[in-house]
Amino acid sequence: MPVGDRTEPPDVDAAVDVSRETGSSDPQWSRGGGSSSDPSTDRSRSETPASAGVTPHAAQSVAPVSRETTTSAAARAATLGSEFATAAVETMQDADTPIARELEDQVRRRTRIAQTKVPKPERTRVMTVANQKGGVGKTTTTVNVAAALAQAGLRVLVIDIDPQGNASTALGIEHHAEVPSVYDVVVEGKPMHDIVQECPDIKGLWCAPATIDLAGAEIELVSLVAREQRLNRALTAHLDELGEEAYDYVLIDCPPSLGLLTVNAFVAAREVFIPIQCEYYALEGLSQLLNNIELIRKHLNPALAISTILLTMYDARTRLSAQVAEEVRTHFPDTVLRSSVPRSVRISEAPSHGLTVMTYDPASSGALSYAEAATELALRGEPSGQ
Numbered sequence: 001m002p003v004g005d006r007t008e009p010p011d012v013d014a015a016v017d018v019s020r021e022t023g024s025s026d027p028q029w030s031r032g033g034g035s036s037s038d039p040s041t042d043r044s045r046s047e048t049p050a051s052a053g054v055t056p057h058a059a060q061s062v063a064p065v066s067r068e069t070t071t072s073a074a075a076r077a078a079t080l081g082s083e084f085a086t087a088a089v090e091t092m093q094d095a096d097t098p099i100a101r102e103l104e105d106q107v108r109r110r111t112r113i114a115q116t117k118v119p120k121p122e123r124t125r126v127m128t129v130a131n132q133k134g135g136v137g138k139t140t141t142t143v144n145v146a147a148a149l150a151q152a153g154l155r156v157l158v159i160d161i162d163p164q165g166n167a168s169t170a171l172g173i174e175h176h177a178e179v180p181s182v183y184d185v186v187v188e189g190k191p192m193h194d195i196v197q198e199c200p201d202i203k204g205l206w207c208a209p210a211t212i213d214l215a216g217a218e219i220e221l222v223s224l225v226a227r228e229q230r231l232n233r234a235l236t237a238h239l240d241e242l243g244e245e246a247y248d249y250v251l252i253d254c255p256p257s258l259g260l261l262t263v264n265a266f267v268a269a270r271e272v273f274i275p276i277q278c279e280y281y282a283l284e285g286l287s288q289l290l291n292n293i294e295l296i297r298k299h300l301n302p303a304l305a306i307s308t309i310l311l312t313m314y315d316a317r318t319r320l321s322a323q324v325a326e327e328v329r330t331h332f333p334d335t336v337l338r339s340s341v342p343r344s345v346r347i348s349e350a351p352s353h354g355l356t357v358m359t360y361d362p363a364s365s366g367a368l369s370y371a372e373a374a375t376e377l378a379l380r381g382e383p384s385g386q
């Protein structure tokens with residue numbers, strides 16, 4: 001498989017008819033259901049303007065364009081009912097360009113997200129976001145899916161058990177050495193309640209931060225009693241204490257290793273959420289991860305199931321991304337989300353501002369993709385038999 005093999009830009013003539021799409025309820029995100037359009041292909045269009053130097057924000061002020069007449073476009077805007085759509089079509093001119101199609105696509109996706117109610121799970125869903133491969137988008141996925149769920153009105157806790165503390169940074173949470181952290185919980189036995197901080201930018205989102213102290217925890221845990229159970233016990237006690245007020249989702253951001261911290265995360269969760277980067281080595285090491293999860297299931301946590309796989313850093317310009325995506329979907333047909341996340345500059349910029357992309361640039365295609373992924377995940381619900 002040639003690395004970096006380039007294909008022609010996506011077939012823009014196959015653009016989705018917005019007027020048909022917006023009237024539908026939401027078949028695309030339900031398990032096994034789906035629209036005829038390929039979300040990855042849709043997103044390939046979304047990234048076109050970004051690569052052309054046009055941000056979605058800028059696009060709102062640029063005169064948007066469409067093949068439709070102004071009259072039919074205005075009628076459609078009324079149907080869409082969104083300010084963005086109305087503003088877009090009001091200034092619509094007759095043109096057939098990638099930017100016009102990009103705008104149509106964004107309007108259609110935003111409208112669908114706005115119209116879809118994100119269901120509250122019956123009980124707290126505890127998900128470990130894991131992949132021992134580094135830099136595949138675990139942290140980015142954790143914080144953005146968590147932010148999207150919180151923005152949809154759910155209560156969400158992110159537990160950062162990676163000594164790098166990247167999730168804490170992205171959520172704008174203090175995590176210098178003196179801050180009480182997950183280290184105090186798993187090593188010192190402190191209650192989770194004492195370390196959880198509310199995210200300053202997003203209502204309904206909390207974080208149990210990681211500090212550099214956690215780097216020593218792998219070694220310190222070895223000699224402790226019930227060393228694999230420590231996070232589980234602390235989290236269970238915290239959820240019990242919260243009662244009705246308990247979180248709807250708990251997402252645990254793991255380090256890129258299969259050490260005792262990751263084992264603690266697997267024991268504390270019922271679901272594993274694996275982000276897979278759309279690149280050549282994506283599947284290498286995956287079998288090792290699956291074996292380890294099997295071992296955990298056998299010896300420590302029989303309830304654990306791989307519930308969700310998300311394709312990240314999808315680059316629609318490369319055939320390689322499409323090939324990796326296809327391979328992963330073939331291997332895990334029921335587990336891979338239909339939504340995938342494009343490679344996006346806005347996503348990678350957000351953490352340097354202490355923000356998720358959901359707050360840094362909510363109109364970007366990266367934010368839309370994470371909102372879609374979070375909605376899909378919520379609509380699917382916990383795998384049966386849990």
Ligand SMILES: Nc1ncnc2c1ncn2[C@@H]1O[C@H](COP(=O)(O)OP(=O)(O)OP(=O)(O)O)[C@@H](O)[C@H]1O
Nearest residue numbers: 134135136137138139140256313342343344347348
């Ligand atoms: N969709 C994306 N588009 C562009 N850049 C991305 C995307 N997702 C993640 N990145 C960037 O890729 C890098 C790795 O992402 P991230 O930190 O989420 O991976 P990780 O799996 O948590 O890494 P680690 O294994 O070190 O914990 C970061 O710089 C992040 O900003």
Ligand SMILES: [Mg+2]
Nearest residue numbers: 138139162166
């Ligand atoms: Mg990380």
